[in-house]
Amino acid sequence: MSVARFWRKIPQRYNLIGTRCVACGRYFFPPRSFCPSCRRNGKIIDYQFKGEGTVITYTVIRTASDQFEYATPYVLAIIQLDEGPRLTAQISCPPEEAHIGMRVKKVFRRIGSDGKSGVIHYGTKFVAA
Amino acid sequence: MSVARFWRKIPQRYNLIGTRCVACGRYFFPPRSFCPSCRRNGKIIDYQFKGEGTVITYTVIRTASDQFEYATPYVLAIIQLDEGPRLTAQISCPPEEAHIGMRVKKVFRRIGSDGKSGVIHYGTKFVAA
């Protein structure tokens, strides 16, 4: 995975910064610059998520692409942030402890690495809250 | 450039082996398994080209992709083999000696290399005949 295009969203990835439409109150993560409900009448501002949420569903990845192979097995989940939006993230916990409904909070961690360039990617993971 | 799919045509690349439709007499290089003139009535057999031909047009490549950068500047040409078909190949000669109408013959040479894997590709180049 080439790195170039990922630095653009580093603040968002590192700090869980998304957006919010002040017209309708919806929260977006990953950040969106366009509110599908309000369209041209929407008004989008940045929003720092509190970083707590609940596991909607999860899996334990045992076969990964080259750049994540070093981390297997790892827990991957869809998490609903308390503000509403959902995202996909890893949970730092033993596979057997992961469960649907688990309360989690964000932490800053290494996400993966580019095998070819050796560059390490950082971002938000979650741990039990 | 990954290597996997290139070994399949190694005999063709190394030895200028193409095909010929015995129904209509047309020669093909790169090899084709299907004669567009005769279609289902065509009959395709392998054919080893004699390896001599004439330069139809050429250029001198001065900016190349990563795997050919080591070789710049190099002469690239479209060559018409004496049997009829045309192909794209490098000519091993000083850039100023290349010209349209130049008579050339095949030689076996290093073509390029895969920077990531370090694997070297061989194939047919041409020299002045």
Add this chain to the structure above:
Amino acid sequence: MKDVAVIGVGCTTFGEKWNHSFRDLFIEAGALALEDANLSGEQIDALFVGNMSAGRFIEQEHIGALIADYAGLATKHIPSTRVEAACASGGLAFRQAITAVASGMSTIVVAAGVEKMTDITPGQTVDTLASAADREWEGFMGATFPGLYAMIAHDYMHRYPLTREQLAQVAVKNHFNGARNPIAQFQQEISIETVLSSSLVADPLRLFDCSPITDGAAAVILAPLEIAKQFTDTPIKVLASAQASDTIALHDRRDISTLDATVEAGKRAFHQAGLTHRDIDLVEVHDCFTIGEICAIEDLGFCTKGEAGQLTEDGVTALHGDLPVNTSGGLKACGHPVGATGIKQIYEVVLQLRGEAGKRQIEAERGMTHNVGGTGATVVIHILGAC
């Protein structure tokens, strides 16, 4: 719009075809389809090609033109267009071909699908397949394609009655069918134990819950229904073509376990054809993973949410059940060369409707195909009927 018919079909065998290049594959499928329709290439007006990722699998883009050229059609200068929607690329190529014929813009049109997946390493393949989902906000976080479907499975099993054995039965059934299909990648029947003892890929999905890595190509030929009988005694009529989209990322869906794009496209297809579920005699659904087939049966409306596991256990979806699903063996056993799958589904339904499906022949007058891109961001559905 004109009525459209399929007048010829062709398909390579599916599998890890080390000795066949991308070019070999589509030439073989195309030649078979032409022969089936009793056509020379001369009459072809236009070509649509479904392919997911030749750019990454074989480092070649522009394969519409490449295919027209190697099929010997370069001197005719016919329009040739590649369409892509990940694993739904084949179904979309078929849909574009229908539109071209229905509009009167073209007359004899080929829709083909092709994927050559075994020229890169397994790790690179995992990576390339993940590009069907949201690369920046799923793949970047470590999501693999099986991992995303595994999260659907977990959500589903948490909310609905589906046993691990019922899920395995989907694979067992599809291998049973594949064992009766000469083009299938896997020709052997398996047991529930085979599935349950295979290695975990992404919990709860095991290796035998997943479709394999496959090379293959398929091609079908379309013409206006009014002239179809000139080419074949058994034209198959296109009764509906419907396509729908959804969010690229699974986490943004309204409901993790419901593919809304399937629900929408399904409704549109039934509406277009003026048919109900009872009128459909077989369905080829997109079982890239066993859970995919469970969701598809429900989201298409053949039963209510949560019932498909029991239906499968009861044999309703088996080869000679009330609603045969994936008589070809599906993606699971027949194989899944991503861009070719949507066309292979059409191929299977056409064979069944013509009565040419050999050992897996069922009685059928109307069949449906369901082709999914990514985790459901694109769905394309077709209904075909015997004339």
Add this chain to the structure above:
Amino acid sequence: MKDVAVIGVGCTTFGEKWNHSFRDLFIEAGALALEDANLSGEQIDALFVGNMSAGRFIEQEHIGALIADYAGLATKHIPSTRVEAACASGGLAFRQAITAVASGMSTIVVAAGVEKMTDITPGQTVDTLASAADREWEGFMGATFPGLYAMIAHDYMHRYPLTREQLAQVAVKNHFNGARNPIAQFQQEISIETVLSSSLVADPLRLFDCSPITDGAAAVILAPLEIAKQFTDTPIKVLASAQASDTIALHDRRDISTLDATVEAGKRAFHQAGLTHRDIDLVEVHDCFTIGEICAIEDLGFCTKGEAGQLTEDGVTALHGDLPVNTSGGLKACGHPVGATGIKQIYEVVLQLRGEAGKRQIEAERGMTHNVGGTGATVVIHILGAC
């Protein structure tokens, strides 16, 4: 078939847009087009996206669905289809959109083109662009994309009267036009000396003979002509849409210096529209390299083979000449985000026919676009007219 009109257009500025992602680009272009057509997104029926190689440029496939999603259309589940034919991807997306509207399958359709090229290294970009030509039998031998066009130029200059200065004049003219186009990547006029003193890329082509690496997106909205006036006072009618293919490899062509696909598609387009060359007031041609514009003018039949150099020197193709070519600045000066280029050509012709082209406005009632994939393996031509 229904008559089809363009009711709205939008385009980002073109350039090296480091701060804009792929997603940012198409959202901006789409929003501009919707605003131009006075539409909310609600009315959109279908989306066609032209893109060459997001799989390699940003490691993301399935961008039809991605775009529908990020444009806020996921809950409407509209069909969204990516089409690809290398540098002709945009033109093909426009053509699929026309077919969808003309057939009656859809009503309000968006055709968009987008490419984000600056997220990978220049060496990787050279490599990716070479995938538009024959990877196995051109790229493998060391052929770059400029190198292939350079071989066309050498062949041409060997057989026809074209001076190095006339070739340079193509770039000079297009930069003159680009300097009058607020979206152009290059906004400065250049001289023949600028071109002739720039570094050699592939003899005889120099840096200023080549179009640049560009990020950008463009979108246009189509509707049946019969309802177009509901959305705009200045609908622009589609008078012809023609597409042709040729061999993927340059060496296999009948004639190295003639793009037969241009010749064929051009004939078909004039025939469809019932027009002759005199009826065309401006042409946007595919000048990925200066020699490309020379060949295009001739292969489209605006003059006989060998005359385009003199025509260019004489100013016939200049902004206020008898046949203005590339008033936008062309790919050369306006920039060439490969998948977006075909849609940007439509954008330019629409602005000109509406009288909204600002400092580069000419008098025009009918315009043509000419979009080429690879070295001519795909060509798609459109003719548009004011109503």
